Amino acid sequence: MGNNNYKEITIFLIEDDDVDAIGIERSMRKMNLLNPIERAKDGVEALEMLRLGAVKKPFVILLDLNMPRMGGLEMLEHLREDDTISDAVVFVLTTSRNDEEITRAYKKNIAGYIVKSSLSQDFNKLLSFLNTYWVLVELPR
Numbered sequence: 001m002g003n004n005n006y007k008e009i010t011i012f013l014i015e016d017d018d019v020d021a022i023g024i025e026r027s028m029r030k031m032n033l034l035n036p037i038e039r040a041k042d043g044v045e046a047l048e049m050l051r052l053g054a055v056k057k058p059f060v061i062l063l064d065l066n067m068p069r070m071g072g073l074e075m076l077e078h079l080r081e082d083d084t085i086s087d088a089v090v091f092v093l094t095t096s097r098n099d100e101e102i103t104r105a106y107k108k109n110i111a112g113y114i115v116k117s118s119l120s121q122d123f124n125k126l127l128s129f130l131n132t133y134w135v136l137v138e139l140p141r
Contacts, residue, residue, distance in 0.1 A: 009134040010059035011037045014046040014075070015093070016067040020116065024062070027123035033131060042067040043075025050085045058139035060130060063110075065094040065101060073101065076108040087140040093126070 011028075015021050021039055028037065038055050040046035046063075047070075049055055065072035072092060080086050092105050092113045102113050111133075114126060 008056075008058075009035050009139065010056045011035055011130070012046070012049075012055045012059045012061045013037060013039045014041075014043065014061060014067070014072070015039065015064045016041045017064070020064075024123045024127070027127050031124060031127055031131070033127060043070030043072065043078070045069075046075055047078055047082075047085075050079070050088070051082070057141050058134075059088070060111075060134060060139070061088055061090040062093045063090050065092060065096055065105070073104055073108075076105065076110070080108050089139055091130075 011024075013021060013024060015024075025037060028035070036056065038049065038059075040049055046061075063072045063075065070078075072094065076090065079088060079090070090108075090110045092110050093116060094101075094114075095116050096102075097115055105113055
């Protein structure tokens with residue numbers, strides 16, 4: 001990916017699976033994406049990081065649904081109720097194809113719902129999509 005349209009967008013990965021996290025980081029290096037990446041392993045840690053300002057704006061959240069302590073849907077509820085962080089752009093990145101979970105997530109104003117199996121463990125497609133997205137879209141600062 002060329003850096004002509006590079007924007008400093010932080011990727012905030014909220015994911016408990018180390019293999020998926022490593023796969024995303026590997027794809028970023030492979031695609032020469034320079035964006036900083038932060039990670040939380042569950043919704044409790046993620047909300048704490050966001051509320052403390054530990055994730056540099058602008059950022060895009062990649063949110064897993066099935067995590068310990070606080071899952072993604074519950075985390076989304078808390079996120080959207082907190083005026084200081086409710087403007088966060090969130091893409092769900094999960095294994096679930098459950099229609100009820102998809103609907104609940106979209107009702108919490110997510111930007112997209114991506115099923116990991118559709119990526120075939122290759123996160124290049126996802127990161128290429130996100131790179132195009134954040135080049136074209138203005139994000140809250």
